[in-house]
Amino acid sequence: MANSAVSIRVFSLNCWGIRYLSKECAQRYAMIGDLLSNGEHDIVLLQEVWSEKDFIGLKKKLVFSHPHSHYFKSGVIGSGLAIFSKHRIHDTFLYRYSLNGYPYMAHHGDWFGGKAVGMAIIQVGNLTANVYVTHLHAEYCREKDSYLPHRVVQAWELQQFIRHTSRGADAVILGGDLNMHPQDLGTRLLRSYTGLRDAYLETSQFDGCEDGITLIADNPFINKKELVPFEKGIRIDYILFKGSLKAEIRCDFMSTTKGSVPDKPFPYSDHEALTADLRLKPLISQETTHDNDSTHDSSKVAELVDILTEARTEVKVGLHCAERMRYTATRTGIMGLALLILELAIAAVPWLALGAEQPFPRTSFYLLAALCCTILITTFLLYLFYTMELKSLQGAEDQMRLAVGGLQERLRGVSVDHTPLRKPPEGEEPSDFDTEE
């Protein structure tokens, strides 16, 4: 029995839960609660649960079907990420992406959300599953996507986080709204680096929208114009998974909602809900290295180098853009300062030449001074912000360069480490270690 396969049903939905702004928000949460409380789903991964009150409402409703839950908090509003599970959640960890849009693009709101990836370690039978839930920066305009470098860096950090934290895991499951099409740079970067497999592409059976799309034109909450040129819709929500040397994993069945819910006036959200039936089977193999990086096959390594080169180009575009913006902010700030000094100098003249004939134009003086100060403060804050953006972009670029270097060396078949090892100091015996740990 210990080695028999275990099924887990994973559910993922972007709930579009902006209180008072999202349409039919409360009713939709009630519908989502009803759907989940029947207990058919083992692991529920929700995004855009912006209000903690809504999370608590769901938690109360799901207390019997999903006794274990976690709400990931970050940013001003929150990460919006929540997880419900039938199985005990042993540990959680949150990683905040270093880049996430601009605070002054308040109408896009991403910056205030504090986008992140949440991890929960869940024990399923004898197996340890690392379950990740995330939501990347939205794409508001595909033709001129000014957030592309940010999203690429998010995808980069997501793969880093998954790769580095999942070494001890028997199975890895990622669900969420990646805001990227299946062939987009970020998706390829994520999938090739981690070896995660797409449930939609891997499933034996599928029941859902054509091409697995999850943002569909037929959804009443969606503005069809925003989907152009993708008439029917786009696939940007995913359930990805991978096994390990200790467990195999496959997808038996996958389904998505289709824009409407039977007997209900509207769907659960503006996104479609994803459900994947995964089957985990423990393996007898007892090898020690858990290397699922998929960076061993040379053709895959070459592909990774290409993807990384593309990603570095995108990040560099972002770098130039951020540098230009910071330069503009600096220049505007200096102009504001010069204007202020000039104004003070002009004001000093009648003050020095006491009893001038013309009355001093106080109103204009104060208005102009206020304008100068506003410019100075704003440009200073922008300067700080762009500096932080630059640091994050440069950091990601550095890490990507390191990664490309390592992969290229592997391709050339160069031995990885030529450093001579220092021997233990003489006169000491290296063999009389006490056993520790």
Add this chain to the structure above:
Amino acid sequence: MANSAVSIRVFSLNCWGIRYLSKECAQRYAMIGDLLSNGEHDIVLLQEVWSEKDFIGLKKKLVFSHPHSHYFKSGVIGSGLAIFSKHRIHDTFLYRYSLNGYPYMAHHGDWFGGKAVGMAIIQVGNLTANVYVTHLHAEYCREKDSYLPHRVVQAWELQQFIRHTSRGADAVILGGDLNMHPQDLGTRLLRSYTGLRDAYLETSQFDGCEDGITLIADNPFINKKELVPFEKGIRIDYILFKGSLKAEIRCDFMSTTKGSVPDKPFPYSDHEALTADLRLKPLISQETTHDNDSTHDSSKVAELVDILTEARTEVKVGLHCAERMRYTATRTGIMGLALLILELAIAAVPWLALGAEQPFPRTSFYLLAALCCTILITTFLLYLFYTMELKSLQGAEDQMRLAVGGLQERLRGVSVDHTPLRKPPEGEEPSDFDTEE
């Protein structure tokens, strides 16, 4: 030969490298470069390398002795973290702490530094070492340490990061300025959770300052008054390490500088430099689980519960403080708004009663309006900031509560997971898996 022990010498130093502000900064970097370029240290972990120019300067100087290096970028100024290595750095990853002081405490500067923990995966012979370098928030006043909750959350996130990313590692090494005394809550939290051992306590031989102190009263760059009541100094810089089931690790020798450098007019920094000679020995044992969490021994679990409870209390103190500050910001903002509305109302009276006798006091009007707007903007920014702080503190508290619950259940010996497993759908054979990965 493959299983013989390998020695690595680890160096850690807080460089105090604030250009134009730190005393003798350039000369001290030259001294540090000279010291390291003799190639006696395998892994060099530096903190407070605030300027990338200084990092590049060191990199040029150490190109032969330490061909591999990484500079971790984050925040406005940078994380200040740098690593130099004789052995190839295979991968790096940076985790930014969610809390790091207050931006308006500009004279303390921590917020602008973007404090973080950097990880580098280094191959030493046949062993994989995960090397971490970090610098936690400074303690400016031990009696009334308003940053304590922030530092406790940083220690919590540090242990999470190390625990979750080091599962595949054969050895774990952490060096840095933790800004915590050996018995401080954060140090205990970090050490008990990760099982990391303190090189100073474990070393066979030690040569350095009394009690291993690293911030000493005799250092000419230090204001002795700040060390009161610790006359001689404090120990806040550490090299910690642990092995795994695949490798043993021990510390043969440890040394610190003693406040002065022979033939030089001043020391390397205001902190003392730490050097530890670690010896790694591969083990034959080939077990698969890498569980170094030290959460298996019941007395240790009980100790962990105590430490966690203490940490939760600290975090709750921080929560109350942040809530109070946010409340004050909100109230001040509302007062500013009320004042603005009142002023506009007063201004509207003479404007409505056209041709009033008294001249309109424009100067006072604009000054007051500017004051109101400044109050509104400042309190709004503070509100955003405190909300983010609250979310981070709540997030840490949630995770700690989950951890305490899990540990207590383990103490009670309750079976961890009672959830009935769902069997695979009938009619399908669970045994015909293809081998994957």
